[in-house]
Amino acid sequence: MPRLDTAVHDVATDVIAAPEGDAPYGGVVADEAWAAEVRRLATERDAVLLAHNYQLPEIQEIADHTGDSLALSRIAAASEASTIVFCGVHFMAETAKILAPEKTVLIPDARAGCSLADSITGEQLRSWKAEHPGAVVVSYVNTTAEVKAETDICCTSSNAVDVVASIPADREVLFCPDQFLGAHVKRVTGRDNLHIWAGECHVHAGINGPELAERAAADPGADLFIHPECGCATSALYLAGEGAVEADRVKILSTGDMLTAARATEAESVLVATEVGMLHQLRKAAPDIDFRAVNDRASCRYMKMITPAALLRSLREGADEVHVDPVTAERGRASVQRMIEIGKPGGGE
Structure with a gap:
């Protein structure tokens, strides 16, 4: 664990600031004393700490495992730990609970939601299914347990095509x-009978085509790592088709696949179109490459609600525990297992 602050203090004296409205928990410095206390409490609770790639760097660094949501949930299910602390957003912790129903699952701040998961409810999906009897429902794993329960097969961004x-x-x-x-x-x-729900992640949707074109023109030798949730994905392929960017430099990738591509690229610089938290892992994977965000404002406030104070509170108090109705969990688990049987299950969003 690298040192994150030069001052070492007594974490036992920290007062975790209660949030006002939707503000995150605060009042704790992520220094060596904090890291030591987090590790002590995790051991005491028999907990495995999981951090999504979009988390704050200090949360990523203290975690036992960092990655995308589905890969982390599978790690959680296989872990011998009795408690899972999922540093991510709420649907991710739900997925961990679905795959590991016998374990205690904690999320450091239950208010950490997701605009994409919130863009469809179970009731809306049931109504949509009624309009298309016999259709097969494919849902991205970035959905609530209720939606997974109404789904035939889940998918990730890396295996959605498969x-x-x-x-x-x-x-x-x-x-x-x-x-x-x-x-x-x-x-x-090229499938004409594929109907698409009009949902989006507000962070990825905000990474737009003109912004990408401007950044690419300023650095024509850069590789482009584009998450398929981004509003600029079509623009990236258009730029390649028009010859504005070399086609082999445009890579539409899940977060997990971005790390693989980072280790393999021969480019000196890479423009990254996804949530900015991903830059931390990319820079660790390939420290000699200049990774830059296409949009440096693409930060998910829900992901960033998992603060050092929130994690400490979660371990101290056993907060916030995530529950999924057993029937809902069983139905949702079936849709996830069908996805895993098809292949490439490890690449999440």
Whole structure:
């Protein structure tokens, strides 16, 4: 654990500031004393600490495992620890609970939601299914447990094309909730009977085409790592098609695949279109490469609600525990398992 602050203090005296409104928990410095106390409490609780790639760097550094949401949930299910502390957003902790129902699952701040997961409810999906009887429902893992329970097969951004391609060509497909990932799948598969829900992640949707074109023109030798949830994914392919960017430099990648590509690229610089927390892991994976955000304002406030104070509070108090109705969990687990059987299950968002 690298030193994050020069001052070492007594964590036992820290007063965790109660949040006002939707403000995150504060009042704690992520220094060596904090790190030592977090590790002590994790051992005391028999807890494994998981951190999503979009978390604050100090949260990523203290975690036992860092990665995308599905890979972390699978690690959680396989772990011998009795408690999972999921530093991410709420649907991710729910997925961990679905895959490991016998374990205690904590999220350091239950208010850490997700605009994409919130863009479709179980009731809305049931109504949509009623309009298309016989259709196969494919849901991105970035959905609530209730939506997973109404889903036939889940998918990740790295295997969404494979999941849809596995469905007989004459079956209608309802794809939810991300419209940009859905458009990517439809473009690759050429499938006309794929219906797409109009949901989006507000952070990824805000990374736009003109911004990408401007950054790419300023650094023509850079690779472009584009998450398929981004509003600029189509623009990236257009730039390649028009010759403005070399086609082999445009890579549409999940967060997990970005790390693999970072280790393999021969470019000196990479423009990254996803939430800015991903830069920390990319720079660790390939420290000699200049990784820069296409939009340096692309920060998810929900992800950043998992603060050092929130993590300390969670371990001290056993807060906030995540529960999923057993029937909902069983149905959701089936949709996730079907996805895993198709292949490439480790790459999450």
